[in-house]
Amino acid sequence: xxxxxxxxxxxxxxxxxxxxxxxxxxxxxxxxxxxxxxxxxxxxxxxxxxxxxxxxxxxxxxxxxxxxxxxxxxxxxxxxxxxxxxxxxxxxxxxxxxxxxxxxxxxxxxxxxxxxxxxxxxxxxxxxxxxxxxxxxxxxxxxxxxxxxxxxxxxxxxxxxxxxxxxxxxxxxxxxxxxxxxxxxxxxxxxxxxxxxxxxxxxxxxxxxxxxx
Amino acid sequence: xxxxxxxxxxxxxxxxxxxxxxxxxxxxxxxxxxxxxxxxxxxxxxxxxxxxxxxxxxxxxxxxxxxxxxxxxxxxxxxxxxxxxxxxxxxxxxxxxxxxxxxxxxxxxxxxxxxxxxxxxxxxxxxxxxxxxxxxxxxxxxxxxxxxxxxxxxxxxxxxxxxxxxxxxxxxxxxxx
Numbered sequence: 165x166x167x168x169x170x171x172x173x174x175x176x177x178x179x180x181x182x183x184x185x186x187x188x189x190x191x192x193x194x195x196x197x198x199x200x201x202x203x204x205x206x207x208x209x210x211x212x213x214x215x216x217x218x219x220x221x222x223x224x225x226x227x228x229x230x231x232x233x234x235x236x237x238x239x240x241x242x243x244x245x246x247x248x249x250x251x252x253x254x255x256x257x258x259x260x261x262x263x264x265x266x267x268x269x270x271x272x273x274x275x276x277x278x279x280x281x282x283x284x285x286x287x288x289x290x291x292x293x294x295x296x297x298x299x300x301x302x303x304x305x306x307x308x309x310x311x312x313x314x315x316x317x318x319x320x321x322x323x324x325x326x327x328x329x330x331x332x333x334x335x336x337x338x339x340x341x342x343x344x345x346x347x348x349x350x351x352x353x354x355x356x357x358x359x360x361x362x363x364x365x366x367x368x369x370x371x372x373x374x375x376x377x
Numbered sequence: 378x379x380x381x382x383x384x385x386x387x388x389x390x391x392x393x394x395x396x397x398x399x400x401x402x403x404x405x406x407x408x409x410x411x412x413x414x415x416x417x418x419x420x421x422x423x424x425x426x427x428x429x430x431x432x433x434x435x436x437x438x439x440x441x442x443x444x445x446x447x448x449x450x451x452x453x454x455x456x457x458x459x460x461x462x463x464x465x466x467x468x469x470x471x472x473x474x475x476x477x478x479x480x481x482x483x484x485x486x487x488x489x490x491x492x493x494x495x496x497x498x499x500x501x502x503x504x505x506x507x508x509x510x511x512x513x514x515x516x517x518x519x520x521x522x523x524x525x526x527x528x529x530x531x532x533x534x535x536x537x538x539x540x541x542x543x544x545x546x547x548x549x550x551x552x553x554x
Contacts, residue, residue: 267505268506268507269505269506269507272507295532296531296532296535297525297529297531297532301525301531301535302521302522302525302526303521303525304514304519304521304524304525305505305506305514306529307529308525308529308530308531308532309529309530309531309532312530362530365528366528366529367507367508368507368508368509368510369503369507369508370508
């Protein structure tokens with residue numbers, strides 16, 4: 165989509181009426197995310213178990229670490245036996261694997277995708293680049309620490325981590341979710357202003373709605 | 378190849394000829410001569426493939442050096458054409474009419490070095506950096522470490538070892554003290 169398509173304009177509808185469309189307002193919800201407090205019932209525990217056993221990953225390879233996800237989803241390591249699978253759209257997935265370094269341009273897309281995912285959602289940060297910048301720590305275009313922009317549930321250290329350590333990381337994530345600690349979406353809603361402020365400091369040409377889901 | 382260079386020397390001001398191999402040579406030409414020379418190589422000498430187009434920042438000399446690397450698949454030869462531009466208001470004629478792909482190189486050079494190519498398609502649009510506000514990052518007077526520390530919330534506690542010092546201490550502890 166071109167940037168000029170995002171401006172306010174008049175559109176003719178199929179029945180001949182002329183209406184004004186403001187894509188930045190009409191196509192997206194501007195409402196802030198809400199906190200959904202988890203219940204303390206046994207049923208909630210059952211739900212947590214169900215969530216932990218079906219981790220659906222958004223197929224979005226952001227950096228070089230994405231190369232480790234291919235052996236993971238193919239027969240050699242076969243993550244499917246752990247209830248982990250890859251989905252093509254953010255609407256169907258609940259785990260976002262940030263695979264390695266993030267440039268500012270990618271971070272913008274990552275934020276949009278993350279906000280479109282439905283809660284409860286989890287972020288797995290892969291590789292040392294997401295922890296402190298890794299080997300790109302002094303680069304002009306890659307971020308240093310991911311937890312300033314998105315709530316991270318679990319880090320998997322390494323450069324790059326092997327598929328085995330990814331599997332171990334997912335097992336840890338399952339434990340966290342079963343303990344009711346996978347509250348990333350709520351943390352994001354709670355500290356929303358702080359996250360937005362950090363994101364806007366980095367992304368200089370902010371040309372999208374503040375919250376787009 | 379030697380004859381080809383001789384033929385070119387009749388028409389153009391060529392200096393600083395460096396033979397890397399028998400079939401690879403680098404020439405330095407004047408800014409005004411570069412595009413006619415490349416056009417002749419492309420149209421009459423079958424150098425039909427633009428391998429790469431890149432720039433070097435000679436900060437101390439106050440120059441940018443553009444390098445066009447052309448390939449001739451018939452005689453399996455390469456020619457590199459170097460052009461020196463002034464660092465202030467660096468500007469060069471576009472060659473996108475010869476190779477469409479050159480427009481992408483030129484767009485990148487415009488963004489990363491600030492070299493302007495008037496008339497090249499979409500040269501002003503952001504290519505990799507979106508909303509960049511500093512001086513172009515590949516210029517050598519741009520301090521990328523300082524910018525990163527200022528902008529990207531560095532995590533404290535990071536330490537680095539100079540490999541030479543570190544290995545010296547580890548292998549020969551009595552010498553280093």
